[in-house]
Amino acid sequence: MSNIGVVYTGPGKVEVQKIDDPKLHGPDGRKLEHAVILKVISTNICGSDQHMVRGRTTAQPGLVLGHEITGEIVEVGSDVEMLSVGDVVSVPFNVACGRCRCCREGDTGVCLTVNPERAGGAYGYVDMGGWIGGQARYVMVPYADFNLLKFPDRDRAMEKIRDLTMLSDILPTGFHGALQAGVGVGSIVYVAGAGPVGMAAAASARILGAAVVMVGDFNKERLAHAEKVGFTPVDLSKSDNLPEMIAEITGAPEVDAAIDAVGFEARGHSGGEQPAIVLNQMMEITRVAGGIGIPGLYVTEDPGAEDKAAQTGNLSMRFGLGWAKAQTFHTGQTPVLRYNRQLMQAILHDRLPIADIVNATIIPLDEAPQGYASFDSGVAKKFVLDPHGLLAS
């Protein structure tokens, strides 16, 4: 196979290196007859990868990155019953067994068996079970019958691949955030963060029927892109009075639903990091009994945090405000399997042009280091790696 992959080599650095060819074996060396090997068709760079590459997690050098994977099956284990060589599939970023209590209840983001350290597994991610990442030419996927979503038609899938590649994470993640925040017909919605997850949340709010979808950020290029694809930008660099800015747009200083697509590396108005600022702002602007969806990532260890408490994930949240307003909060890894089929149909039937909304930008696998650097600089793009040159053509 002659595999190569994107390897984290230390804070601020990734390299494309030779890596082992995948085998039907788990991180603990066990043979996995329920697994398949994929030839990777597309694999995206994510804001979640950036937390590791910026040195803001306990990820160790040598980690092969990549949890957003779409591919073609090239080998199947003997226990795989519903998939065959040649199938084109989307891989949920969650590794899930399909057998434990959480998986059986649809909470595949916190599978109980695939990670000895804690609930929840993922490919190419720190503390997520040691499953090898898929920013590579080839990758192994366990519990394949349970995890994989097969595209109904190969040619149609390749036509729509820039959109379908977003099913492995950010589109279901944005959709989950919107649903958990209670977005429905006529909702007034604020999305914090105009990165790819924020744009996917905004697109989800729109397809769920929201009346107004505002997207807040400091990044002017991203705000301009958000406006271009039909959302209402909120330029946080102009004022630190978010309720007032919302009132200027909608006539009232509050929203029905708020979605945090920023996470723990949130910036405050003064420019420095303020890990709880988005959470506090959302409690402030969300109406009484409104909903707050939190796909943005929060960590239990942040060795790079500016203040001491935040280094162990302790944030200064004004939780009493949320309590007093009887708001609902929903956090955690997205259970991608719950949504990817319906979102695939929305894409295949031209209802959800997610690639344009996130400005999907295809680059060769070899250019991953430049892609990481460019994404980190805050361009309004979602980078899609093309390991075999199948998308370029």
Ligand SMILES: NC(=O)c1ccc[n+]([C@@H]2O[C@H](COP(=O)([O-])OP(=O)(O)OC[C@H]3O[C@@H](n4cnc5c(N)ncnc54)[C@H](O)[C@@H]3O)[C@@H](O)[C@H]2O)c1
């Ligand atoms: N829950 C999940 O399963 C899941 C899945 C995918 C990604 N994520 C997380 O979602 C978050 C967003 O991902 P992304 O790829 O869009 O990342 P990104 O880093 O590209 O985007 C984050 C954006 O937030 C902006 N921002 C910073 N402070 C802000 C503030 N106070 N208010 C508003 N905007 C602010 C930044 O300028 C940036 O544009 C990350 O934390 C990522 O780890 C979670």
Ligand SMILES: [Zn+2]
């Ligand atoms: Zn991701």
Ligand SMILES: [Zn+2]
């Ligand atoms: Zn499980």
